[in-house]
Amino acid sequence: MKLQFSASSTYSLPTVISSHGWVQLAPFSRGENGDSFTYCLELKTGPVVAFSVTPAENGALLSSNGRLDDDALAELSAKVQWMLGLHQDLSEFYAAARGEPKLAHVEGKAQGRLLRSATVFEDVVKTILTTNTTWSGTIRMVQGLVDHFGAPLPDDPARRAFPTPARLAQADGEVLRKTVKLGYRAPYVLELAQRTAAGELDLEAWKTAVIPTADLRKQLLALKGVGPYAAASLLMLLGHYDFVPVDSWAFKLVSYEWHGSEPIGQKEVEAAFADWGQWKGLAYWFWDWRYTQENQGG
DNA sequence: GGTAGACCTGGACGC
DNA sequence: GCGTCCAGGTCTACC
Numbered sequence: 001m002k003l004q005f006s007a008s009s010t011y012s013l014p015t016v017i018s019s020h021g022w023v024q025l026a027p028f029s030r031g032e033n034g035d036s037f038t039y040c041l042e043l044k045t046g047p048v049v050a051f052s053v054t055p056a057e058n059g060a061l062l063s064s065n066g067r068l069d070d071d072a073l074a075e076l077s078a079k080v081q082w083m084l085g086l087h088q089d090l091s092e093f094y095a096a097a098r099g100e101p102k103l104a105h106v107e108g109k110a111q112g113r114l115l116r117s118a119t120v121f122e123d124v125v126k127t128i129l130t131t132n133t134t135w136s137g138t139i140r141m142v143q144g145l146v147d148h149f150g151a152p153l154p155d156d157p158a159r160r161a162f163p164t165p166a167r168l169a170q171a172d173g174e175v176l177r178k179t180v181k182l183g184y185r186a187p188y189v190l191e192l193a194q195r196t197a198a199g200e201l202d203l204e205a206w207k208t209a210v211i212p213t214a215d216l217r218k219q220l221l222a223l224k225g226v227g228p229y230a231a232a233s234l235l236m237l238l239g240h241y242d243f244v245p246v247d248s249w250a251f252k253l254v255s256y257e258w259h260g261s262e263p264i265g266q267k268e269v270e271a272a273f274a275d276w277g278q279w280k281g282l283a284y285w286f287w288d289w290r291y292t293q294e295n296q297g298g
Numbered sequence: 299g300g301t302a303g304a305c306c307t308g309g310a311c312g313c
Numbered sequence: 314g315c316g317t318c319c320a321g322g323t324c325t326a327c328c
Contacts, residue, residue, distance in 0.1 A: 132322040137307065183306035188323090227323045248321065301328085311318080 001066060003077055006059040007086045012110040013055040016084060020285075022115045024139055025126055026146040027162050041079065041118050042151040042161035045072040050153050053080065060084055065155070082207060085113035088239060093279045102288045111286050116237050120203040121196055122162045123237050125189055128225040129182070130233070144180035145189075168193035188225030206238055213240040213278075232281065241281035244273050250284070256291035 014035040017023050023030045027040040036054040043049060049072075051064035062080055081087065090112040097103035106112060117123045129141045149167050150160030163171075168189065176186035195201045201223075206216065213235060220231040232245035244250065246269045254272050255264045269284075276283040 128323095130322090132305080132320085133307070134309080134321070136309090137321085140308090177306090181307070184304090184323090185306080225323070229322060299328105302326090303324105304326105305322105305324085307321095309319090311316105313315085313317105 001064045003062040010110045011058050013060045015110050016113045019114045025142045040159050040161045043072050043075050048151045048153050079118040083116045106286050127230045165193045165196035169197035213242045236281045244284045253289050253291045
């Protein structure tokens with residue numbers, strides 16, 4: 001089975017894949033050249049399907065051995081288009097970036113889209129698992145969730161999808177805490193799964209909802225385990241860039257760039273991008289930082 | 299609204 | 314190998 005997707009504007013799959021670390025988190029797996037990925041997904045309509053996504057003419061090509069009925073195919077197609085951000089319009093951001101040498105590269109590289117998981121639920125869980133830990137810890141926790149609670153692929157049971165809310169809602173809190181090693185985050189993830197599975201939360205509605213960013217942020221902050229950093233990160237994944245995801249790395253970047261490596265706080269980071277309006281998050285994320293260049297010999 | 303302490307794990311470090 | 318310290322955001326209680 002093959003599905004070809006075309007973007008509504010200039011598009012680069014390798015750029016989307018390398019936009020942030022998501023491709024390193026299960027059930028994503030990065031292709032050898034870094035310009036493609038594979039993923040395993042449990043569809044609402046029933047089947048578990050594995051597929052690869054490779055670059056195609058201004059878009060992407062999905063390939064899978066799975067056979068799907070029309071409903072499953074429609075669901076898969078919609079989810080992959082969401083993951084790839086094929087229809088995001090970044091023309092206003094590019095227009096603003098043309099006047100800033102530190103962002104001169106973004107339009108040429110088609111930067112701006114961030115790789116997403118198939119569901120908002122998966123992205124919220126993963127984002128909670130990025131907080132107060134190392135990146136290696138996040139990779140380990142996400143892999144643990146997939147290994148313990150994800151539905152297996154029929155043809156290759158070693159490969160599993162990210163667990164649905166219904167599957168995670170059945171999880172034993174102590175297994176989450178001790179075996180999967182989510183630690184104190186376990187009750188946050190469990191509560192999120194249970195409320196989502198029960199229909200109390202409709203996270204997927206955020207994909208299409210037309211809501212002011214401030215209102216969406218309030219709803220995100222109301223989730224246990226989601227604070228200002230996680231909310232800003234999730235807003236970016238949902239296509240709202242009005243907030244900078246300020247973590248300890250942001251302090252290093254901004255301090256080195258504008259404050260001579262002196263200790264700074266949240267206010268200084270926010271002030272640095274205050275002029276970027278609805279594009280603050282993207283301007284921060286794709287800024288050509290001196291800190292990383294000079295600390296990696298670039 | 300702002301702040302202090304607790305949460306949990308893994309990694310670095312010293313012995 | 315063992316113990317200690319620290320980094321990483323968010324929550325809760327308190328002022």
